[in-house]
Amino acid sequence: MNSPAHPEIRVFPPASDTVARAHVDAAKYQEMYAASVNDPEAFWGEQGKRLDWIKPYSQVKNTSFELGNVHIEWFGDGTLNVSANCLDRHLATRADQTAIIFEPDNPDEPAEYITYAQLHRRVCRMANILETLGVRKGDRVVIYLPMIPEAAYAMLACARIGAIHSIVFAGFSPDALAARINGCDAKLVITADHAPRGGRKTPLKSNADAALLHCKDTVKCLVVKRTGDQTTWIADRDFDYNEMVLEANDYSRPVEVNAEDPLFILYTSGSTGQPKGVVHTSGGYLLYAAMTHEITFDYHEGDVYWCTADVGWVTGHSYIVYGPLANGATTLMFEGVPTYPDASRFWQVCEKHKVTQFYTAPTAIRALMGQGDEFVSKCDLSSLRLLGSVGEPINPEAWTWYHEVVGKGKCPIVDTWWQTETGGHLLTPLPGAHALKPGAAMKPFFGVQPVVLDPQSGEEIPESPTEGVLCLRDSWPGQMRTVWGDHERFEKTYFADYKGYYFSGDGCRRDEDGDYWITGRVDDVINVSGHRMGTAEVESALVAHVAVAEAAVVGYPHEIKGQGIYCYVTLMHEQEPSDELKKELRNWVRTEIGPIASPDVIQWAPGLPKTRSGKIMRRILRKIAENDFGSLGDTSTLADPSVVDDLIANRANT
Numbered sequence: 271m272n273s274p275a276h277p278e279i280r281v282f283p284p285a286s287d288t289v290a291r292a293h294v295d296a297a298k299y300q301e302m303y304a305a306s307v308n309d310p311e312a313f314w315g316e317q318g319k320r321l322d323w324i325k326p327y328s329q330v331k332n333t334s335f336e337l338g339n340v341h342i343e344w345f346g347d348g349t350l351n352v353s354a355n356c357l358d359r360h361l362a363t364r365a366d367q368t369a370i371i372f373e374p375d376n377p378d379e380p381a382e383y384i385t386y387a388q389l390h391r392r393v394c395r396m397a398n399i400l401e402t403l404g405v406r407k408g409d410r411v412v413i414y415l416p417m418i419p420e421a422a423y424a425m426l427a428c429a430r431i432g433a434i435h436s437i438v439f440a441g442f443s444p445d446a447l448a449a450r451i452n453g454c455d456a457k458l459v460i461t462a463d464h465a466p467r468g469g470r471k472t473p474l475k476s477n478a479d480a481a482l483l484h485c486k487d488t489v490k491c492l493v494v495k496r497t498g499d500q501t502t503w504i505a506d507r508d509f510d511y512n513e514m515v516l517e518a519n520d521y522s523r524p525v526e527v528n529a530e531d532p533l534f535i536l537y538t539s540g541s542t543g544q545p546k547g548v549v550h551t552s553g554g555y556l557l558y559a560a561m562t563h564e565i566t567f568d569y570h571e572g573d574v575y576w577c578t579a580d581v582g583w584v585t586g587h588s589y590i591v592y593g594p595l596a597n598g599a600t601t602l603m604f605e606g607v608p609t610y611p612d613a614s615r616f617w618q619v620c621e622k623h624k625v626t627q628f629y630t631a632p633t634a635i636r637a638l639m640g641q642g643d644e645f646v647s648k649c650d651l652s653s654l655r656l657l658g659s660v661g662e663p664i665n666p667e668a669w670t671w672y673h674e675v676v677g678k679g680k681c682p683i684v685d686t687w688w689q690t691e692t693g694g695h696l697l698t699p700l701p702g703a704h705a706l707k708p709g710a711a712m713k714p715f716f717g718v719q720p721v722v723l724d725p726q727s728g729e730e731i732p733e734s735p736t737e738g739v740l741c742l743r744d745s746w747p748g749q750m751r752t753v754w755g756d757h758e759r760f761e762k763t764y765f766a767d768y769k770g771y772y773f774s775g776d777g778c779r780r781d782e783d784g785d786y787w788i789t790g791r792v793d794d795v796i797n798v799s800g801h802r803m804g805t806a807e808v809e810s811a812l813v814a815h816v817a818v819a820e821a822a823v824v825g826y827p828h829e830i831k832g833q834g835i836y837c838y839v840t841l842m843h844e845q846e847p848s849d850e851l852k853k854e855l856r857n858w859v860r861t862e863i864g865p866i867a868s869p870d871v872i873q874w875a876p877g878l879p880k881t882r883s884g885k886i887m888r889r890i891l892r893k894i895a896e897n898d899f900g901s902l903g904d905t906s907t908l909a910d911p912s913v914v915d916d917l918i919a920n921r922a923n924t
């Protein structure tokens with residue numbers, strides 16, 4: 271079906287079998303959505319019953335977006351334990367059901383099927399180990415692990431004793447790890463000897479060793495043996511998980527925490543400064559993760575659900591661990607990469623475990639699409655019922671390939687827009703309720719009130735179609751509560767630009783049907799392979815090198831990654847530019863931040879376009895990187911307009 275206003279946009283109404291099975295159809299969506307925004311207290315008060323509370327809440331919502339007084343509190347007087355909600359309460363009915371399927375990097379290694387009863391025992395043992403190591407309620411624990419079940423045990427063990435975890439993606443460098451350990455003043459780091467990935471091994475323990483040189487010497491290190499390869503060992507600082515687990519008691523009493531006690535901190539990049547610690551709390555977050563997991567993915571008993579993200583990102587928190595386990599689901603954890611041993615790995619795993627819901631990122635879809643259809647068609651994907659996309663806008667070509675070649679035209683695609691800050695999906699089509707449009711994130715989830723603002727005036731634009739910045743008018747239970755240790759930064763980042771709203775940092779379009787299309791970041795954050803990167807972070811890494819005087823970093827369109835990292839670098843006086851030096855700078859950024867921040871392009875810039883007050887005009891740098899010289903706009907305010915001609919003449923090939 272085509273959209274009447276835009277014949278080139280295809281519209282896919284939900285199939286009748288999808289509607290029949292779905293938790294929510296079109297009429298129910300209308301009714302529930304209206305209820306959720308007309309009376310949030312009543313709506314969320316009712317939804318809160320999805321969780322088991324130790325002390326039931328009497329208050330539901332206590333929130334304010336008013337600058338200077340921003341506070342977000344849900345179920346504020348309720349108490350619960352998150353791990354008990356993910357484990358103990360399922361034991362009576364699903365002790366022998368698989369909770370986690372672990373699929374290792376190497377396809378010749380056997381998969382592991384961990385039941386709820388086993389998961390419960392292993393989490394309890396881990397919780398007891400943490401207590402032995404001195405971790406108590408409210409303490410911070412940094413988790414720096416590969417995608418192995420121990421990562422989930424560690425998260426849930428922290429939750430069990432009321433400790434706050436902060437996962438650092440295993441692709442981050444020792445420096446980045448150290449900054450996060452120190453940022454939240456962690457007592458303990460949990461790591462592994464090595465992380466196998468795509469047939470290679472990342473030396474996590476030696477990265478942790480390097481990081482810990484820059485941390486307090488009281489920080490302990492718990493090491494999971496994943497490969498068994500030798501690592502260095504420091505007595506009284508390093509502890510062997512595999513040895514301790516043999517002795518650990520397999521019951522640990524879940525600690526009672528307040529709904530608003532922090533569950534985790536997750537560092538994420540912003541447009542300025544160093545990464546900030548996004549704080550999520552226990553009650554509202556878990557409820558929101560569980561509810562969105564069930565409804566967006568239309569999860570039913572017996573399904574096998576697979577989210578390919580890493581637990582180092584929020585997607586892994588909400589949609590590999592907390593949401594699915596709170597719902598008593600079977601969730602698959604994959605240690606590897608989409609292209610190892612070859613480009614059919616994802617689809618082989620779907621076939622092997624009869625996956626019903628599959629959730630991945632556009633960058634993976636684009637990479638696999640380029641390898642040809644045979645890698646998909648040789649696998650039996652008949653178990654698939656629904657596909658999901660997350661992390662960046664999905665281009666219609668990738669959407670269509672995903673829909674036709676992977677989903678055989680039968681699986682709805684939920685394009686879920688959300689952020690580390692939002693805890694769970696905010697905009698997404700619901701499979702049984704909404705028609706799909708390739709590339710559109712479509713509709714708000716329950717309780718979510720998106721608004722499009724005029725970026726200059728900050729006024730709401732009520733009519734459609736329109737385009738502007740995407741803000742949220744009111745709170746939802748999964749919203750972040752603060753920036754760890756810096757509430758002022760929280761207010762300044764999200765509530766200062768547009769008074770009375772939460773500002774997402776994204777631009778969007780709302781079409782004549784009222785459906786939302788995300789157009790990408792409007793700030794200095796770029797999205798590389800679905801990973802969020804602050805250009806300021808890459809710049810500060812570059813200028814930390816002795817040869818670099820100044821650097822400006824922007825994104826540019828990249829066929830696979832969505833955006834690539836384009837760096838303009840001004841060298842120190844008398845420093846000779848060379849290809850060698852480019853290589854060195856690339857490696858430098860990799861060690862400062864991690865491989866995910868690796869510059870794609872470095873262009874030597876004898877000068878950068880600056881205003882007379884010295885502000886770098888990134889708009890111009892972005893246009894040059896995008897190869898779009900026709901619309902550089904007004905350059906007359908530049909201190910030295912000729913630098914622009916030089917940059918254009920020497921633009922690097924992308």
Ligand code: WT7
Nearest residue numbers: 585660661662663685686687688689690788802
């Ligand atoms: C940014 C948040 C949410 C988990 C993964 C990323 C972009 C995310 C979509 C989507 C268009 C998307 C936005 C957002 N983004 N999902 N479906 N369509 N853009 O979390 O690292 O916090 O990044 O990712 O720009 O602001 P994150």
